[in-house]
Amino acid sequence: MKTSLSSGDLLERSYRGDKPWRTLASIYGRHAKSLILAAFYNVIKSSPTWIMPVITANVINIVSTPGANAARGLLLNAAVMVVALVQNIPMHWLYMREISIAARNVEAQLRAAIVRRLQLLSIAFFKNARGGALQTKVLRDVEAVDQMSRTLFDGGYTAATAILSSVIITAYRAPKFLVVFLIMVPVASGLRIFLSGSLRKGNRDFRREIESMSAQVLGMIEMIPITRAHAAEETEIARMTRKLGSVKDAGFRLDLRNALFGGVTWVTFQIFGMGSLIVGAWLSYTKIIPLQVGDVVMLSYFFTSISNAVMQIANMMPTITKGFESVRSIGEILESPDIEQNLGKAQLSNVRGEFLFENVGFTYRGTKRGSLRGFTLEVRPGETLAVVGPSGAGKSTLMNLILGFERPSEGRILLDGHDMNAIDLRSYRRFVGVVTQETLLFHGTLRENILYGGHNIPDSQVLDALRNANAAEFIEKLPDGLNTIIGDRGARLSGGQKQRIAIARALIRNPRVLILDEATSALDTASEAVVQTALDRLMKGRTTFIVAHRLSTVRNADRILVLDEGQIAEIGQPRELLERGGLYARLCAMQQIG
Ligand SMILES: Nc1ncnc2c1ncn2[C@@H]1O[C@H](COP(=O)(O)OP(=O)(O)OP(=O)(O)O)[C@@H](O)[C@H]1O
Numbered sequence: 001m002k003t004s005l006s007s008g009d010l011l012e013r014s015y016r017g018d019k020p021w022r023t024l025a026s027i028y029g030r031h032a033k034s035l036i037l038a039a040f041y042n043v044i045k046s047s048p049t050w051i052m053p054v055i056t057a058n059v060i061n062i063v064s065t066p067g068a069n070a071a072r073g074l075l076l077n078a079a080v081m082v083v084a085l086v087q088n089i090p091m092h093w094l095y096m097r098e099i100s101i102a103a104r105n106v107e108a109q110l111r112a113a114i115v116r117r118l119q120l121l122s123i124a125f126f127k128n129a130r131g132g133a134l135q136t137k138v139l140r141d142v143e144a145v146d147q148m149s150r151t152l153f154d155g156g157y158t159a160a161t162a163i164l165s166s167v168i169i170t171a172y173r174a175p176k177f178l179v180v181f182l183i184m185v186p187v188a189s190g191l192r193i194f195l196s197g198s199l200r201k202g203n204r205d206f207r208r209e210i211e212s213m214s215a216q217v218l219g220m221i222e223m224i225p226i227t228r229a230h231a232a233e234e235t236e237i238a239r240m241t242r243k244l245g246s247v248k249d250a251g252f253r254l255d256l257r258n259a260l261f262g263g264v265t266w267v268t269f270q271i272f273g274m275g276s277l278i279v280g281a282w283l284s285y286t287k288i289i290p291l292q293v294g295d296v297v298m299l300s301y302f303f304t305s306i307s308n309a310v311m312q313i314a315n316m317m318p319t320i321t322k323g324f325e326s327v328r329s330i331g332e333i334l335e336s337p338d339i340e341q342n343l344g345k346a347q348l349s350n351v352r353g354e355f356l357f358e359n360v361g362f363t364y365r366g367t368k369r370g371s372l373r374g375f376t377l378e379v380r381p382g383e384t385l386a387v388v389g390p391s392g393a394g395k396s397t398l399m400n401l402i403l404g405f406e407r408p409s410e411g412r413i414l415l416d417g418h419d420m421n422a423i424d425l426r427s428y429r430r431f432v433g434v435v436t437q438e439t440l441l442f443h444g445t446l447r448e449n450i451l452y453g454g455h456n457i458p459d460s461q462v463l464d465a466l467r468n469a470n471a472a473e474f475i476e477k478l479p480d481g482l483n484t485i486i487g488d489r490g491a492r493l494s495g496g497q498k499q500r501i502a503i504a505r506a507l508i509r510n511p512r513v514l515i516l517d518e519a520t521s522a523l524d525t526a527s528e529a530v531v532q533t534a535l536d537r538l539m540k541g542r543t544t545f546i547v548a549h550r551l552s553t554v555r556n557a558d559r560i561l562v563l564d565e566g567q568i569a570e571i572g573q574p575r576e577l578l579e580r581g582g583l584y585a586r587l588c589a590m591q592q593i594g
């Protein structure tokens with residue numbers, strides 16, 4: 001893990017979203033060999049496109065020239081053509097292979113870079129980012145970059161080969177005709193690009209309609225339980241039907257426009273093709289440019305081929321624009337400075353669990369009022385500290401600071417005497433166990449979920465942890481025991497079962513510091529009792545921070561810290577606080593705890 005994070009040639013080092021060309025050049029530069037080979041194969045594989053007109057010209061010339069050895073000439077030309085055609089099969093394969101090597105590697109490297117970066121970014125980054133947007137970057141944006149590169153290379157190479165070969169052969173066979181190309185190609189291509197540009201606009205409008213429809217369908221499906229519960233099916237159907245109607249209308253308009261423009265474009269282009277044939281014939285007939293009959297035909301082929309290539313390049317533009325947008329979008333992750341600064345900091349090989357908060361203050365980005373202010377406290381190793389207080393008091397904020405998800409805006413936190421700002425948080429977190437209100441399980445076996453991040457731990461130890469978490473009895477009932485696959489997010493487990501798995505997950509790490517953020521609040525009284533005894537076992541001998549709304553669950557804590565509006569309102573042993581009759585006593589009275 002560490003070596004891969006600090007190894008030399010990571011793609012994200014040179015990534016610059018605001019300089020797409022440079023970024024792409026540096027990414028694809030790693031695959032220069034493949035791309036050069038691909039260019040070479042492309043010239044050979046597409047040779048029929050420029051050999052064919054030459055052969056056609058030769059054949060016509062042979063037939064129209066009396067006295068030539070027709071049979072021999074025809075055979076030779078046919079043989080060349082067959083060779084040119086057949087080589088296309090292996091060459092195309094080789095060509096696609098090199099393009100694919102470059103494109104697939106870049107795709108995988110980009111995704112890997114994003115994944116690596118996501119694992120380094122601070123937790124605050126994720127709180128501010130929308131989950132969907134991040135997902136899009138890993139999936140859709142990388143795809144768009146891939147699409148663009150393939151278009152650039154495949155389309156670009158083919159177009160370049162077509163233009164170059166046509167120009168070179170024309171320069172050889174009828175150099176004066178190049179002037180005709182120089183005038184007619186820009187006019188013909190310009191006209192076509194103009195026509196297809198307005199077609200593209202129609203396509204874009206239609207795509208927007210489709211996208212908005214799919215968003216609405218997704219929303220509708222998500223809402224179905226609510227819709228059903230409110231008997232609002234008719235409203236939904238009516239809303240959806242309106243949308244479908246407008247998609248239909250937009251699609252119909254697009255089809256009509258396509259029909260018209262498609263026809264106009266095709267005819268325009270044919271006229272230019274004919275024009276070039278006529279111009280060639282006239283130039284030949286009047287001897288302004290002495291051309292053989294076959295060459296007149298060949299030149300009109302080349303005219304079409306060059307115009308098509310120019311058109312092809314123009315058609316690549318939307319894909320390139322979209323790819324560039326995606327390069328920028330990926331840059332938002334790869335270049336985000338918001339990473340947890342761990343590299344080069346002191347590693348901890350041991351944690352006792354002593355915390356010293358020195359005048360700690362914390363203000364969330366974009367807010368004015370501190371969520372934690374002037375917080376000073378000493379926590380002894382092995383102590384159980386309960387943190388209570390009204391909603392919004394700053395309890396979760398304090399836990400985030402203890403985990404190092406956020407860093408103090410003021411003051412400092414000393415862990416075993418080390419400033420938490422100066423240590424590699426990853427080495428510290430190996431000694432931390434966390435159980436939260438919502439247990440996150442991933443798709444995998446129960447064993448994998450419990451061992452998460454741990455290695456070489458025998459099953460006997462896993463079973464011990466489960467027993468201590470009061471989970472052994474329901475695990476035994478599972479069909480495959482530890483090998484049972486837990487579905488997405490543990491869908492088939494009850495809240496209490498998930499919570500006990502989370503406790504086992506914390507236990508197996510044998511943590512020195514334990515953070516329980518409302519670990520039992522989602523449970524009913526019976527499950528809570530089961531989980532609570534497991535937690536009591538878990539807390540022994542470890543520095544424990546418990547956040548709880550239900551005060552009955554924290555009566556056994558060594559000390560209770562009452563937070564109010566980001567400040568310490570009270571702190572002391574539970575009995576002591578009750579007798580003092582302050583905020584804690586009032587909260588207890590509200591929950592009828594004595
Ligand atoms: N990501 C955030 N950005 C801005 N403000 C935040 C953020 N998270 C929390 N706050 C604010 O910080 C304050 C403390 O929030 P915190 O989540 O620590 O409260 P809490 O004591 O855990 O409340 P609860 O009991 O409801 O969980 C609140 O005023 C909240 O609005």
Ligand SMILES: [Mg+2]
Nearest residue numbers: 392395396397
């Ligand atoms: Mg909270």
